[in-house]
Amino acid sequence: MSLYSEILEQPQRAAALLVSQKKLTLEIAAAIQQHNIQYVFLAARGTSDNAGRYANYLLGARNSLPLALATPSLFTYYKRPPKLKNALVMGVSQSGQSPDIVSVLAEGQRQGCLTLAITNEPESPLAAQADFVIDLQAGPEKAVAATKTYTAELLAIAMLSTALSESKKGWEELEQVAGWMEHALQQDAFIAERVQRYRYITQTVVLGRGYNYATAFEWGLKLKELTYIIAEPYSSADFQHGPIAMVDHGFPVMAVAPQGKVFDSMLETLQQLRHEIAAELVVISNDHKALSLAQTPIPIPAETPEWLTPLVSILPAQLFAYYLTLAKGYDAEQPRSIRKVTETH
Amino acid sequence: MSLYSEILEQPQRAAALLVSQKKLTLEIAAAIQQHNIQYVFLAARGTSDNAGRYANYLLGARNSLPLALATPSLFTYYKRPPKLKNALVMGVSQSGQSPDIVSVLAEGQRQGCLTLAITNEPESPLAAQADFVIDLQAGPEKAVAATKTYTAELLAIAMLSTALSESKKGWEELEQVAGWMEHALQQDAFIAERVQRYRYITQTVVLGRGYNYATAFEWGLKLKELTYIIAEPYSSADFQHGPIAMVDHGFPVMAVAPQGKVFDSMLETLQQLRHEIAAELVVISNDHKALSLAQTPIPIPAETPEWLTPLVSILPAQLFAYYLTLAKGYDAEQPRSIRKVTETH
Numbered sequence: 001m002s003l004y005s006e007i008l009e010q011p012q013r014a015a016a017l018l019v020s021q022k023k024l025t026l027e028i029a030a031a032i033q034q035h036n037i038q039y040v041f042l043a044a045r046g047t048s049d050n051a052g053r054y055a056n057y058l059l060g061a062r063n064s065l066p067l068a069l070a071t072p073s074l075f076t077y078y079k080r081p082p083k084l085k086n087a088l089v090m091g092v093s094q095s096g097q098s099p100d101i102v103s104v105l106a107e108g109q110r111q112g113c114l115t116l117a118i119t120n121e122p123e124s125p126l127a128a129q130a131d132f133v134i135d136l137q138a139g140p141e142k143a144v145a146a147t148k149t150y151t152a153e154l155l156a157i158a159m160l161s162t163a164l165s166e167s168k169k170g171w172e173e174l175e176q177v178a179g180w181m182e183h184a185l186q187q188d189a190f191i192a193e194r195v196q197r198y199r200y201i202t203q204t205v206v207l208g209r210g211y212n213y214a215t216a217f218e219w220g221l222k223l224k225e226l227t228y229i230i231a232e233p234y235s236s237a238d239f240q241h242g243p244i245a246m247v248d249h250g251f252p253v254m255a256v257a258p259q260g261k262v263f264d265s266m267l268e269t270l271q272q273l274r275h276e277i278a279a280e281l282v283v284i285s286n287d288h289k290a291l292s293l294a295q296t297p298i299p300i301p302a303e304t305p306e307w308l309t310p311l312v313s314i315l316p317a318q319l320f321a322y323y324l325t326l327a328k329g330y331d332a333e334q335p336r337s338i339r340k341v342t343e344t345h
Numbered sequence: 346m347s348l349y350s351e352i353l354e355q356p357q358r359a360a361a362l363l364v365s366q367k368k369l370t371l372e373i374a375a376a377i378q379q380h381n382i383q384y385v386f387l388a389a390r391g392t393s394d395n396a397g398r399y400a401n402y403l404l405g406a407r408n409s410l411p412l413a414l415a416t417p418s419l420f421t422y423y424k425r426p427p428k429l430k431n432a433l434v435m436g437v438s439q440s441g442q443s444p445d446i447v448s449v450l451a452e453g454q455r456q457g458c459l460t461l462a463i464t465n466e467p468e469s470p471l472a473a474q475a476d477f478v479i480d481l482q483a484g485p486e487k488a489v490a491a492t493k494t495y496t497a498e499l500l501a502i503a504m505l506s507t508a509l510s511e512s513k514k515g516w517e518e519l520e521q522v523a524g525w526m527e528h529a530l531q532q533d534a535f536i537a538e539r540v541q542r543y544r545y546i547t548q549t550v551v552l553g554r555g556y557n558y559a560t561a562f563e564w565g566l567k568l569k570e571l572t573y574i575i576a577e578p579y580s581s582a583d584f585q586h587g588p589i590a591m592v593d594h595g596f597p598v599m600a601v602a603p604q605g606k607v608f609d610s611m612l613e614t615l616q617q618l619r620h621e622i623a624a625e626l627v628v629i630s631n632d633h634k635a636l637s638l639a640q641t642p643i644p645i646p647a648e649t650p651e652w653l654t655p656l657v658s659i660l661p662a663q664l665f666a667y668y669l670t671l672a673k674g675y676d677a678e679q680p681r682s683i684r685k686v687t688e689t690h
Contacts, residue, residue, distance in 0.1 A: 038430055039384060041411060046586030060419045066386060066427040068413035072582070073555050074405045077606040082411040085383055086431070100582065145587075203548050203575045210418050225587040230548045232577045237417070237445065237689040241391030242490075242570040245680045261422040265690065277682065335590045337622065344582040345610065 003143035003332045007318045008185065010151050013138050014311070015178040017155055021134055022163075022171075025156070028116060028132045029163035035114045038086040043070035043104035045344065047146040047221060048092040051118075051153035053214035054310050055090075058157060061211075062307065063164045072100035076345045081107045090116045094141065094149040095341045096124025105129035118156050120149050134160075143333055144340050145225050147318050150218060151181075154311050177311050183301045184315045191316060194296055195323040198252065198282075203230040205247070207239060207255040207269065210262035215284075215310045215317065219254060222321035225335050227328055236262075236269040249278045254320075256313050257283055257290040260306030266290070282320070284313045348488035348677045352663045353530060355496045358483050359656070360523040362500055366479055367508075367516075370501070373461060373477045374508035380459045382433045388415035388449035389437040390689065392491040392566060396437050396463075396498035398559035399655050403502060406556075407652065408509045417445035421690045426452045435461045439486065439494040440686045441469025450474035463501050465494050479505075488678055489685050490570050492663050495563060496526075499656050518650050522657070528646045529660045536661060539641055540668040543597065543627075548575040550592070552584060552600040552614065555607035560629075560655045560662065564599060567666035570680050572673055581607075581614040594623045599665075601658050602628055602635040605651030611635070627665070629658045 040059055044052045052069060059065040068087075075081045076099070089108025091101050096119040106129045108115045117130035120138050127133045136152035155177065162170035204223065208216030216233040223231035231254070234243060247253065253273055257266040267290055273279040274293045283294035286304060291297035298316045300309070325332040385404055389397045397414060404410040413432075420426045421444070434453025436446050441464040451474045453460045462475035465483050472478040481497040500522065507515035549568065553561030561578040568576035576599070579588060592598065598618055602611040612635055618624040619638045628639035631649060636642035643661045645654070670677040 038428070039411075039413060039432075045583060049583070056416055057419065057423075060416060060427045061423045061425040064425070064428045066384075066413050066429065066432070068384060068411050071401055071405060071558075073580075073607055073610075074402065077555065077610060078402075078406045079606075080406040080409070082405045083383070083409045084411065087384075087411070205575075210422065213416075221587055224591050226590075228591045228593070230550075230575045230577060230591060232575060235418075238390060238394070240683075240689055241687045242566055242683055244682045245571075246569050246573045246575060247682070248573070261424075262418055265418075265422060337589045337592070338585075338587055342586045344585055 003145060003147065003322055006141060006143055006148045007315065007322060010148050010315060011178040011181040013148050013152060014155050014181060017137055017152055018159065018174055020137060021156065021159060024134060025159040025163040028160060031114060031132065032088055032164060036086055037088045037114065039066040039068060040090055041068050041070055041084055041087040042090045042092065043072055043101045044092040045098055045101060047150045047218060048094060048153060050214045050218040050221065051092050051150060051157060053217055054154050054211060055157045057211050057213065058161045058307060062161050070104045072104055075103045075107055076100050084108055084111050084113050087113055088116060089113045091126050091130065092118045092153055093126050094120045094146055096121040096126035097341050098343055100344050102126050102129060118153055144335055144338060145222055151311055151314065158308065173305055173308060177308055180301045180304045180312045181315055184312045187298055187316045188319055191298065191319045192323045195320060195327050197296065198324055199327045201229055201252050204252045204254055205243065206231055206233045207236050207253060209235045209237065209266055210260065211307055211310050212256040212258065212313060215256040215313050218314055219256065219317035222318055225338065226321050226325040226332055227330065236266050239269065247273060247277050247279050250280055252280045252282065254282045257285045257287065258300065258304065258306060258309040258313060259287045260309070263287060284316055348490060348492065348667055351486060351488055351493045352660065352667060355493050355660060356523040356526040358493050358497060359500050359526060362482055362497055363504065363519055365482060366501065366504060369479060370504040370508040373505060376459060376477065377433055377509060381431055382459065383431040384411040384413060385435055386413050386415055386429055386432040387435045387437065388417055388446045390443055390446060392495045392563060393437040393439060393498060395559045395563040395566065396495060396502060398562055399499050399556060400502045402556050402558065403506045403652060407506045415449045417449055420448045420452055421445050429453055429456050429458050432458055433461060434458045436471050436475065437463045437498055438471050439465045439491055441466040441471035442686050443688055444690050447471050447474060463498055489680055489683060490567055496656055496659065503653065518653060522653055525646045525649045525657045526660055529657045532643055532661045533664055536643065536664045537668045540665060540672050542641065543669055544672045546574055546597050549597045549599055550588070551576055551578045552581050552598060552611070554580045554582065554611055555605065556652055556655050557601040557603065557658060560601040560658050563659055564601065564662035567663055570683065571666050571670040571677055572675065581611050584614065592618060592622050592624050595625055597625045597627065599627045602630045602632065603645065603649065603651060603654040603658060604632045605654065608632060629661055
């Protein structure tokens with residue numbers, strides 16, 4: 001039962017991380033401002049890469065910082081790392097073990113860049129290559145599918161963004177995240193029952209945009225790792241540029257569509273899917289228009305500000321993947337073919 | 346029959362583009378060197394975004410230039426564009442019409458950045474926002490699914506990279522691309538017959554790495570747009586970090602695995618898929634070890650240098666998607682739910 005208990009302990013882990021790492025994120029923000037940083041160069045894989053997608057939008061929208069996702073094979077196989085002048089080189093990894101991610105930070109250090117590791121293992125090889133290490137302090141994550149380390153990574157990134165913007169309101173909102181997460185977990189019993197409807201799906205697409213582009217990827221990854229269904233994530237805009245052709249009557253579409261700047265764009269796609277194509281919709285949202293389009297509406301707290309919705313909306317998505325795994329009769333603790341620590345080069 | 350004839354005319358279009366735009370790419374390279382460019386900030390959607398993935402590896406490995414993929418919603422919905430100091434701002438679009446891509450170049454101009462448009466429509470709104478415009482000169486692309494504009498985009502990027510590296514050998518290799526493309530098209534009859542085996546697949550994953558990460562995305566996109574199967578692209582490394590769990594006995598996996606720096610990594614994944622999981626493999630390669638693992642091996646010319654394999658390997662992939670569309674009884678010219686010009690914000 002590690003996976004289920006790790007999902008449930010996320011609000012408490014988030015509250016603790018906010019207290020323990022606030023001072024450090026303020027120090028990192030000061031160092032970033034001293035180093036004439038012009039963009040962030042981020043290396044991550046799997047779940048941590050999805051946290052990187054959140055950083056891409058958050059650091060862009062709130063801190064005007066462009067973000068480039070590293071292509072680790074340039075560092076490992078091609079041995080042609082790019083010139084990283086004026087970049088903050090950042091590695092995100094639960095285990096801090098994967099050699100390709102470590103090699104990006106090592107190259108950043110070699111080039112004299114400011115380096116930052118975000119990891120649950122502060123004694124890991126990744127941490128050893130970094131000027132600063134944010135320790136996620138999520139406790140041991142025993143289930144192979146990452147849950148609490150993902151939300152801890154999101155929170156660390158949100159704290160860093162808030163430290164950079166020196167936003168008092170930002171810190172006040174961060175203090176409410178754990179409460180909104182608890183609130184979202186109240187959908188537990190509803191989701192446990194409702195997944196029965198999806199016992200026989202074999203494929204789906206998962207839509208999100210803006211801050212919740214990350215949530216679409218992470219929901220999709222949990223579904224793939226645990227339930228073995230094909231679950232391809234998209235921004236609603238990229239989805240319109242071709243892949244929407246796949247969707248036909250009854251095709252299941254998962255969507256994360258909370259209120260905010262990209263809501264109207266998401267709503268338009270959901271309306272087309274429901275009214276023109278007759279797709280099946282599972283929607284996580286705090287807007288009644290989006291929820292009312294869904295055969296399976298999953299509400300999250302109305303007051304969650306858009307920039308923090310990824311920390312809240314992923315919780316019911318994790319529960320959905322967990323219960324669907326049980327409904328399909330698979331092992332939620334030990335998925336086939338994958339290990340907790342994947343070492344790629 | 347537009348789609349089929351557009352696939353076949355690619356070698357001739359490539360040969361013509363190489364002649365007509367060489368001088369311009371040398372001028373753009375000189376401007377890039379004058380402007381103290383530290384990274385490329387690239388905006389694109391759909392097929393053009395896949396050309397951007399090629400640019401990410403090519404400009405990194407051959408020109409030491411990091412590349413950040415733009416998140417257009419930061420410019421349109423969030424209205425919080427990042428600070429683009431020292432960036433080359435680049436837009437890639439067949440039509441040059443999509444407002445979100447145009448807005449990224451407009452912001453680049455507003456911030457005083459060097460801007461470059463790569464488009465098949467030199468009179469388009471995108472071209473109007475750019476200091477330099479590479480005209481793809483692919484002729485009208487009538488089929489909704491892009492083919493010849495994709496290889497023209499790849500070639501334009503390869504020419505720019507070669508101009509930046511001032512590589513005589515690079516230009517010599519570029520002159521042979523059209524011949525290698527012709528050679529790859531000789532698989533036409535084999536593929537037309539062989540797709541029968543895949544008449545009833547409904548899902549697949551498409552693997553590539555390094556330069557051919559782009560090819561995996563583009564092959565996947567053609568399959569989704571035309572055959573309506575779920576076809577999710579991955580780098581073989583990301584695939585190991587979770588999604589490999591989806592694959593079971595007989596699950597069809599498409600792979601692009603030519604010889605080169607990442608070949609051993611791809612081969613290891615293919616061996617695991619075939620020998621441990623008993624997956625079904627369709628492999629495009631110029632290496633007999635990779636081809637011999639496949640139930641459906643599709644050879645490309647042995648002498649193609651790794652950096653140019655994406656221009657060659659996508660041709661049999663396009664033919665595969667085209668013939669599978671016919672085998673499944675769908676309309677290859679006008680896929681459902683999508684239009685030639687998609688305008689997203």
